[in-house]
Amino acid sequence: MMEKLEKTWRWFGFEDQITLDDLKQMGVEGVVTALHHIPNGEVWPVEEILKIKKAIEEKGMRWSVVESLPVSEGIKLHTKEYPKLIQNYQESMRNLGQCGILTICYNFMPVLDWARTNLQYKLPNGGESMLFDFPTFVAFDIYILKRPDARNDYAEDLIQKAKVIYESMSNEEAEKLAYNIIVVTQGFIDGLIDGAVSDPKAMFLEFIKRYKGVDKNKLRENLKSFLEDVIPVAEEAGIKMCIHPDDPPFQILGLPRIIGGTEDYRWLCEANASLHNGITFCTGSLSAKAENDLLQIIKDYGHKIHFAHLRNTQLLEDGSFYESGHADGSINMPLIIKALLKEQKRRADLGEVNNRIPIRPDHGIKMMQDYQSNYNPGYPLIGRLKGLAEIQGMERSIIELEKDI
Missing domain, CATH: 3.20.20.150 (Divalent-metal-dependent TIM barrel enzymes)
Structure with missing residues (x-):
């Protein structure tokens, strides 16, 4: 039994x-x-x-x-x-x-x-899930966070897709994406950076820099x-x-x-x-x-x-994924x-x-x-x-x- x-x-x-x-x-x-x-x-x-x-x-x-x-x-x-x-x-x-x-x-x-690019991803039934969109994350890494040498980690076609996505964003959308990745998804689970930090991107880059080598x-x-x-x-x-x-x-x-x-x-x-x-x-x-x-x-x-x-x-075909619930x-x-x-x-x-x-x-x-x-x-x-x-x-x-x- x-x-x-x-x-x-x-x-x-x-x-x-x-x-x-x-x-x-x-x-x-x-x-x-x-x-x-x-x-x-x-x-x-x-x-x-x-x-x-x-x-x-x-x-x-x-x-x-x-x-x-x-x-x-x-x-x-x-x-x-x-x-x-x-x-x-x-x-x-x-x-x-x-x-x-x-x-x-x-x-x-x-x-x-953990990392997601969209915390309010709309599903066909109207519910909201979370999405990791690979090109959008690359746009964050290269064009918003501006991590040194980030381009070396991605294929050229992915960089071009990321560029198109970034250029379609307003400044407010770009900042919201960065804030969600650095602060919102991390703050309630012992994250390193919380909403009280004046420049989360700069601090985030400093933490990443510590892993050089x-x-x-x-x-x-x-x-x-x-x-x-x-x-x-x-x-x-x-x-x-x-x-x-x-x-x-x-x-x-x-x-x-x-x-x-x-x-x-x-x-x-x-x-x-x-x-x-x-x-x-x-x-x-x-x-x-x-x-x-x-x-x-x-x-x-x-x-x-x-x-x-x-x-x-x-x-999804490009390495992206979204959370689809539990059964499906x-x-x-x-x-x-x-x-x-x-x-x-x-x-x-x-x-x-x-x-x-x-x-x-x-x-x-x-x-x-x-x-x-x-x-x-x-x-x-x-x-x-x-x-x-x-x-x-x-x-x-x-x-x-x-x-x-």
């Missing part, structure tokens, strides 16, 4: 318009959250962790996953501040373990956590050092670390990207073989790279999947859910404790009453609730059908 995946929901703390009571009514079992008020690089105190944990448990749910315990740029770059930053990170891990919070999602993406191999070397320092602590504390793939899973802004597909996961497992060195399996991020075979990734690295983000994307898009979501259920059952059959895989409906299409609230980009209530219902429906059908096989 297959057990259901653990249904979770990303909650942004007490300031979130979506309350814990709302989550309970939706049938959410586990909450995915973080201490967003603690600055990056500082220790998460036990008392602050327990405040959130107590509030969640009072509503009959559990704090399933930390998303995220931010990895500071000083760790990614292995600067002179590294010893202090890694010590703080280890202490936060120990404090989380002491409080019984045993799954930590994190990423190792330089500067930007840091290629994929060097960033991998820095990630390996990070793993060598945190995985022993994770093993002691019983914590599962799970790295989120790059979003999008290919190079942007001349910055190295090191977690984007099968070859990267092979390297990750070889860099540190511990089962505590795991994966956040994000179908949305991974599906934005056409050559990624998500079912094969589950087959090869399912034992490393400690957390899953479920959403769909629709790929470029990937076969029912087969993904079935593969995760089978991996979970494999663990249960082996007698593994806490074998359920937490999954959450990642992002969502803005629709209906969502337009009456100012939710974080990608995190509307109705759109995500629709996704959760679709996931539960697919899962229920798969489990019922499996009984007859």
Whole structure:
């Protein structure tokens, strides 16, 4: 008998318009959250962790996953501040373990956590999604941000398309695009730059400049050092670390990207073989790279999947993509859910404790009453609730059908 995946929901703390009571009514079992008020690089105190944990448990749910315990740029770059930053990170891990919070999602993406060019992309049904339009992003990089040597990273035909797009923009549109990419999509998830900065583009360029000379191999070397320092602590504390793939899973802004597909996961497992060195399996991020075979990734690295983000994307011919909801898009979501259920059952059959895989409906299409609230980009209530219902429906059908096989 297959057990259901653990249904979770990303909650942004007490300031979130979506309350814990709302989550309970939706049938959410586990909450995915973080201490967003603690600055990056500082220790998460036990008392602050327990405040959130107590509030969640009072509503009959559990704090399933930390998303995220931010990895500071000083760790990614292995600067002179590294010893202090890694010590703080280890202490936060120990404090989380002491409080019984045993799954930590994190990423190792330089500067930007994720990138989209349109946060209000209109779908045929009138809902709003998010789009990454490759030529528009190139227009931002070359003509708006004016990153030095940016032209060297793109083919000439793509540069010409970007030029046409840029020349059709007003100054206000160009500035809005830059603000959305640098500030809006990042500010609510531990971003480096917030709306209080007078010149976000200049600061953004300074952060990018710090990665000059840091290629994929060097960033991998820095990630390996990070793993060598945190995985022993994770093993002691019983914590599962799970790295989120790059979003999008290919190079942007001349910055190295090191977690984007099968070859990267092979390297990750070889860099540190511990089962505590795991994966956040994000179908949305991974599906934005056409050559990624998500079912094969589950087959090869399912034992490393400690957390899953479920959403769909629709790929376009030029490498662009838009978020298409949860059930429909470029990937076969029912087969993904079935593969995760089978991996979970494999663990249960082996007698593994806490074998359920937490999954959450990642992002969502803005629709209906969502337009009456100012939710974080990608995190509307109705759109995500629709996704959760679709996931539960697919899962229920798969489990019922499996009984007859």
